[in-house]
Structures are given as structure tokens and as C-alpha cells.
Amino acid sequence: MLRQFGPAEALFIVAAVQWTLALSGIAFLGGGIGGLAVALARVSPQAGLRRLATGFIQLFQGTPLLMQLFLVFFGANAFGLGLNPWLAAAIALTLNASAFLGEIWRGAIQSVPTGQWEAGTALGLHYGRLMRLVVLPQAARVAVAPTVGFLVQLIKGTSLAAIIGFTELTRAGQIINNATFRPFLVFGLVATLYFALCWPLSLLAGRIERRMAAGRAR
Amino acid sequence: MSIQLRFGPVLDAWRELAAGIWLTLQLSAGAMVLGLLLAIGCAWLKLYGPRPARFAVNVYVEVVRNTPFLVQIFFIFFGLPAAGLRLSPDAAALLALVVNVGAYATEIIRAGIESVSHGQVEAGLALGLRRLQVFRLVVLKPALRAVYPALTSQFILLMLTSSVVSAISANDLTSVANNVQSRTFTSFEVYIVVTLIYLALSLAFSALFAAIDRRVFAYPVAR
Numbered sequence: 001m002l003r004q005f006g007p008a009e010a011l012f013i014v015a016a017v018q019w020t021l022a023l024s025g026i027a028f029l030g031g032g033i034g035g036l037a038v039a040l041a042r043v044s045p046q047a048g049l050r051r052l053a054t055g056f057i058q059l060f061q062g063t064p065l066l067m068q069l070f071l072v073f074f075g076a077n078a079f080g081l082g083l084n085p086w087l088a089a090a091i092a093l094t095l096n097a098s099a100f101l102g103e104i105w106r107g108a109i110q111s112v113p114t115g116q117w118e119a120g121t122a123l124g125l126h127y128g129r130l131m132r133l134v135v136l137p138q139a140a141r142v143a144v145a146p147t148v149g150f151l152v153q154l155i156k157g158t159s160l161a162a163i164i165g166f167t168e169l170t171r172a173g174q175i176i177n178n179a180t181f182r183p184f185l186v187f188g189l190v191a192t193l194y195f196a197l198c199w200p201l202s203l204l205a206g207r208i209e210r211r212m213a214a215g216r217a218r
Numbered sequence: 219m220s221i222q223l224r225f226g227p228v229l230d231a232w233r234e235l236a237a238g239i240w241l242t243l244q245l246s247a248g249a250m251v252l253g254l255l256l257a258i259g260c261a262w263l264k265l266y267g268p269r270p271a272r273f274a275v276n277v278y279v280e281v282v283r284n285t286p287f288l289v290q291i292f293f294i295f296f297g298l299p300a301a302g303l304r305l306s307p308d309a310a311a312l313l314a315l316v317v318n319v320g321a322y323a324t325e326i327i328r329a330g331i332e333s334v335s336h337g338q339v340e341a342g343l344a345l346g347l348r349r350l351q352v353f354r355l356v357v358l359k360p361a362l363r364a365v366y367p368a369l370t371s372q373f374i375l376l377m378l379t380s381s382v383v384s385a386i387s388a389n390d391l392t393s394v395a396n397n398v399q400s401r402t403f404t405s406f407e408v409y410i411v412v413t414l415i416y417l418a419l420s421l422a423f424s425a426l427f428a429a430i431d432r433r434v435f436a437y438p439v440a441r
Contacts, residue, residue, distance in 0.1 A: 062374075062420035064381035066392065067413040071406070074399075078223070078406035152284065159286035163385050170288055183296035191285045191293060198284035 005180040010189065016172030017193055023158040023168055026090050028151060031097020038102025040131070043109050053102065060099030066160050068092045073164045089161035093154065100150055108143035109135060145209040152198045152205070159194070169193060227402035228411050238394030239415060245308075245390055246377040249315035253376075254369075256316060257323030262353060264328055275324065282321035287382050290314050295386045311380075311388035319376045326368045330361035363435055370427035374420050381416070391415065 003009070041053035060068065072092040076083035083091070112135050120134040162171035173190035177183050228235075264275045282290065294317070295310040305313065334357045342352035362369070384392035395412040399405040 058421075059417065062378075062417045063413045064378040064392070064416055066381045066384070067409055067416060070409045071413060074405040074409055156284075156286040159288045160382065162288065163382075170286065170292075173289070174292070177292075177296060181300070183293070183300050187289055187293040187297060191281070191289050194285045194289060195281060199280060202280070202284055 002181055003179045005176070005182045005185055009176045009180060009186075013169070013172045013176055013186070013189055014193065016167060016169045017197070019166070019168040020155065020158050020194075020197070023086075023089060023093065023161060023166075024151070024155045027093035027097045027154055027158070030090070030094035031101050031154070034094060034098025035101025035105055038098055039105035039109060042102060042106040045127075057099045057103050060096050061103065065092075065096055065157050066163065068096055069160055069164055085161065085164045085166035088164060089158070089166050093157060093161075096157065097150070097154055100153070101147065104146045104150060105139065105143050108139040108146075111142050112138045142212070145205050145212060148201055148205040148208065152201050155197055155201075156194065223407050224404050225407050225411070227404050228398065228407045231398045231402070231408075234394050234398060235391070235412070235415065238389075238391035238412075239419070241389045241394070242377065242380055242391040242419075245312060245315065245383070245388075246373065246380050249312055249319055249380070250373050250376055252312075252316045253319035253323055254327075256320035257327050258358070260320065260324040261327040261331055264324065265331060266349065266353075279321045279324050282318055283325075287314070287318055287379055288385060290318060291383065291386060307383075307386045307388040310386060311383035311390070315376065315380060315383070318379070319372065322372055322375075323369065326365045326372060327361065329368075330363075330365035331357055333364045334360050366431060366435065367427075370424070370431075373427075374423055377419060377423070378416060 038053050038056060041049040042057070044050055044053075069089060069092045072095075073083060073085065073088040076088060116134055116138065117130065120130040125133065158168055159170040161168055162174060165171070167175070169190055173186050177186040180186065260275045260278065263271045264279075267275070291310065291314040294314045295305065295307065298305055298310070338356055338360075339352055342356040343349075347355065380390055381392040383390050384396055387393060391412060395408050399408040402408070
């Protein structure tokens with residue numbers, strides 16, 4: 001029995017945007033904290049920490065996001081902690097974002113000229129204050145454009161939560177498509193909504209990048 | 219709480235997993251080759267084509283890059299049959315991957331073409347070559363060399379993205395994993411093994427591409 005695609009169906013899909021945004025927001029916040037830790041470990045004076053962070057990044061950049069989701073989701077069940085899809089997706093995406101942001105921010109930190117580090121050390125700053133007062137503020141400027149660019153990747157990545165059964169935007173589209181069988185309309189609408197979220201961010205990232213490049217060329 | 223991981227049933231399925239690896243490699247390589255051809259055409263249109271074609275390419279690239287692959291594959295797999303074009307899951311998976319990687323590669327190749335100095339193009343034209351000949355004989359090879367690292371990482375990303383085709387039950391390594399886990403009830407163990415296989419494939423390909431880079435592009439280049 002097919003249902004008609006009406007305003008209620010469209011509204012169900014549009015309303016699901018909030019879950020895509022919530023998942024993206026949580027993963028971005030968690031990934032921001034995790035990413036800072038990974039980036040700092042990656043440039044740490046301690047070789048063990050550096051190796052650990054490198055391995056973490058390689059693991060998450062070298063495997064499919066879908067497998068990472070499956071491992072958290074099914075892994076938690078194997079350990080007897082029945083995670084619901086929402087929590088599993090949030091954890092997997094947070095870990096994934098930590099690795100990617102960690103690598104982006106590592107690059108930004110290392111782009112700060114060594115003279116700045118040396119000057120800070122010469123002024124008697126300890127590692128913590130050197131990072132906080134000298135290096136990170138300068139690295140942050142470089143990091144803005146690729147971080148916004150990663151946010152687009154993250155929003156698109158949340159769609160995979162649909163596969164483990166979390167009802168965000170893509171899953172809402174699947175549900176409505178199964179009921180109405182209007183795939184062009186349904187997935188066209190779903191794609192349009194993702195585009196409306198991601199395209200402004202892509203434009204913003206591009207604009208910041210060009211402005212930074214112009215600043216460097218002067 | 220007791221944790222018992224059983225890798226036995228997973229290892230018993232090694233033939234299936236090996237076949238899955240082969241399927242994923244075929245799918246990724248096929249999509250990369252076709253996607254590159256598509257991208258070369260699109261990059262050419264974007265730089266030298268008429269205004270409406272440039273606009274169309276821009277729309278294609280931006281739409282693909284700003285929507286999730288999972289939605290693209292659903293659109294193709296469920297949408298095209300509704301429009302009268304029936305596709306098997308494997309064909310839909312290949313088509314979706316080609317469309318997806320084509321958009322990313324268009325931008326990469328466009329940047330490569332723009333990196334070839336204008337003097338070379340003018341030299342080609344002065345020798346009496348036509349525009350398309352200049353593109354094919356003078357511009358394309360150095361452009362591809364300039365973007366080789368970006369294209370090879372795009373291939374690895376494509377291979378990782380291809381695991382999503384399991385969502386429409388197309389044949390690949392992840393689908394094989396899904397089959398094995400539903401038969402043996404060892405989901406965590408299967409996905410650990412398959413994740414490690416993907417990791418090994420990524421590492422192997424980046425080592426291979428770096429070796430090819432050293433061998434093929436080792437000669438000095440005037441910048």
C-alpha cells in the first residue's frame with residue numbers, strides 16, 4: 001500500500017535535518033577537543049606520544065568511516081554495552097573527526113615559523129604557555145579554512161549513521177521512500193537539504209583560503 | 219561481563235573475503251579509470267568550453283561535492299529505475315562511484331591544467347597544432363604529473379568510500395563482511411578483520427604510488 005507524498009512526508013524529512021545537525025555538532029565539538037589533543041601529541045617532544053598519535057590518525061584516515069561506525073556499534077554490543085545507534089554514531093564520528101582535525105591542526109601548528117618557537121623559549125615561556133600564547137593563536141589563522149572544509153566532510157559523513165539505523169536526514173529519506181516510492185522527489189529533496197547545509201560552508205572555506213593566500217602573497 | 223571473541227569462523231571465510239578484496243579492487247579501479255576520463259572531459263569543458271557547458275560542469279561538481287555519497291547512490295539506484303532505467307546493484311554502484319570521483323577529479327585536473335604555463339600552450343599553437351591537439355599532446359601529461367599525488371590520494375579515498383555500496387547490496391568487501399557476519403553471528407570480529415584489510419590496502423597503495431612516483435616522475439622539472 002503506497003502512501004502519497006504530501007506535506008507531512010516533506011515535513012518529516014525537513015525535520016530530520018535537526019538530527020543531522022545535532023550529530024554533526026556533537027562530533028565537531030568532541031572532535032575539536034580530541035583533535036587538539038591529537039595535534040599536540042603529534043608535535044610533542046616525546047617520541048612515544050608522537051607515534052601513538054600518528055598511528056591513531058593513520059587508522060582513521062586509512063579505513064572506511066562505515067567500518068568505524070560498525071566497529072563502535074557492534075563492538076559495544078560484543079562488550080555487552082548495548083549502545084543505541086545515536087550514541088554509537090556520535091562516538092564513531094567524534095573519533096573520526098579527532099583524527100582528521102588532529103592532522104589538519106598538526107599542519108597548522110607546524111606552519112608557524114620556528115623563529116616564533118625559539119623567540120618564545122628565549123623569553124622563558126614553558127611549553128604550555130609557549131603553545132597557548134605564541135604558537136596556537138598563529139596556527140589558528142591557518143587552520144580556519146581547512147577546518148570549515150572538514151565540517152562539510154563531517155556533515156556528509158553523518159549520513160552513514162542511517163546504515164546503522166539512526167534516523168537522521170538520509171534515513172528519514174529512506175523511510176519516506178519506502179512508504180511512497182517517489183525516489184526522485186525524496187532523494188532530490190534530501191540532497192537539496194544537504195546541499196543547503198554544505199554549500200555555504202564550502203564557499204566560506206574557499207573565500208577564507210583565498211583571503212589567506214592573498215595575505216601571504218603581499 | 220565476559221567477552222569472547224571468536225575469530226575462527228571469520229578466518230574460515232577467507233576465500234569469501236579474498237574474493238571480496240578482488241571485487242573492491244575491481245570496482246575502485248574501474249570507477250577511477252572511468253571517473254578520470256569523465257573528469258578530463260569536464261575539466262576541458264570548464265576551462266575552454268562554451269559558457270552553458272562551463273556552468274553545467276560547475277553545477278555538477280558543486281552538487282556532488284556538497285551532498286553525501288550515500289544519498290547519491292540511493293538517488294541513482296532507486297531513482298533511475300523509476301525513470302525507466304533498470305540497473306543492477308553492481309552497475310548502480312559503479313555509476314555512482316564514477317559520478318562521485320569524476321567531480322572531485324575534475325577540480326584536481328583543472329588545477330593541474332592551469333599549472334601548465336601559458337607559454338607551452340602558445341608554443342603548441344605556434345607550431346600549428348589545433349586546440350584539442352595542444353590539450354592532448356602538450357598540456358595533459360605535465361598537468362597529470364603535477365596532480366599525480368592528489369589523484370592517487372583520491373583513489374585511496376575512493377576505495378574507502380566504495381564500502382558504502384554495501385548499502386544497496388552491491389558486491390564488494392563490505393557486502394561480503396555483512397554476509398559472513400549474518401551467517402556466523404560474529405559481527406565485531408568480522409568487521410575488525412575487514413577494517414584491517416582496508417587499512418592494509420590503503421597503506422599498500424600509498425607505498426605503491428610513492429614508488430611509482432619516484433620511478434616515473436624522477437627526472438627534474440623546470441618550474
